[in-house]
Amino acid sequence: MANANQNQNAQTSQKQPKVGIYCDFQNVYLNQELAMNLLAFANARGSLISRRVYYNSLYENQASAKENLRSIGFKCEDVTCSLKNSADNQLKSDLIDDVCNHQSSDIVILVSGDGDFANIVQILQSNGKNVIIFAKRGNVKQKLKERANEFYFVDELLKLVENKTQLVKTANQSQINYNDAIEYLIESIKTASNQRKSTACGYIDNLMRQRYVNYQGVSSILTPDGKRFSRFGKFIDAAIKDGKVTIQNQKLCLIELDELAT
Known part of the structure; x- marks a missing residue:
């Protein structure tokens, strides 16, 4: 025992x-x-x-x-x-x-x-x-x-x-699930883009923490299968792989906005 x-x-x-x-x-x-x-x-x-x-x-x-x-x-x-x-x-x-x-x-x-x-x-x-x-x-x-x-x-x-x-x-509030983090990510990129602010990973992570109470104090984001991303950049890699966002010149872009631009 x-x-x-x-x-x-x-x-x-x-x-x-x-x-x-x-x-x-x-x-x-x-x-x-x-x-x-x-x-x-x-x-x-x-x-x-x-x-x-x-x-x-x-x-x-x-x-x-x-x-x-x-x-x-x-x-x-x-x-x-x-x-x-x-x-x-x-x-x-x-x-x-x-x-x-x-x-x-x-x-x-x-x-x-x-x-x-x-x-x-x-x-x-x-x-x-x-x-x-x-x-x-x-x-x-x-x-x-x-x-x-x-x-x-x-x-x-x-x-x-x-x-x-x-x-x-x-x-x-040390962890947050993948779907919630994706939602906050997309909304934060939209906000930064509309305000003509940077959409670099560091700025977006900071903006997510400022805007969403459930993300404040979070130390890690869970993967879809319940494991933990070792860092924010790994979460971004997964979001790109899942077709949620793209990245150009080290700046995050939403798929629909990126397609409209082309």
């Missing part, structure tokens, strides 16, 4: 989306209380597999504060460089490396308001990642805020953590 329970628990754990935290300490200062709330938020969303803080020990306030974060399990990456954006440059590099090495989490929690991360967020989304941004009030670029799947200010963390019902509900 014990083995059966262990197997059941293991299967439940495997179904949880993997969550990773990447904190740009030069941009957003996290004290221990905020960091604890951030961990609680992350754990409510899935299985927390990594928690990293990027700082520069050449700055005295960063060097002293990192000990509190290390004591609660954060891996503190010291980027000792005199350049202004040294720590976040290392953070961006690690995010890309994790994706390329298939070590990236399903949900990426990025703590920064730096607009330079906007392109990295798009890359993550094009690889099927759900990106949640936390930033400091008065220190966030609009383009980063708009690109995030979810955006919050760090001073909202306590309220978010206390609202456990909302967090559990969102965490349970």
Whole structure:
């Protein structure tokens, strides 16, 4: 009986989306209380597999504060460089490396308001990642805020953590079936086309998350036979194979619109 329970628990754990935290300490200062709330938020969303803080020990306030974060399990990456954006440059590099090495989490929690991360967020989304941004009030670029799947200010963390019902509900929405995802895909391409916006995969994935409540917080799309697409691009490949959409010059097009154009 014990083995059966262990197997059941293991299967439940495997179904949880993997969550990773990447904190740009030069941009957003996290004290221990905020960091604890951030961990609680992350754990409510899935299985927390990594928690990293990027700082520069050449700055005295960063060097002293990192000990509190290390004591609660954060891996503190010291980027000792005199350049202004040294720590976040290392953070961006690690995010890309994790994706390329298939070590990236399903949900990426990025703590920064730096607009330079906007392109990295798009890359993550094009690889099927759900990106949640936390930033400091008065220190966030609009383009980063708009690109995030979810955006919050760090001073909202306590309220978010206390609202456990909302967090559990969102965490349970970790998967969506193929037919629903196709419907959202088609409608989002229509919307983007009518608004003369980009129909690139990353933008459409982001638009789907913005427009449809049932797609918000989703970490994976199920295949027609109940398995899981490893990333958003695989779902797009299936939609193309099924004749739902086409792709031209890295832009998604609807079949009927494409036929009218020819």
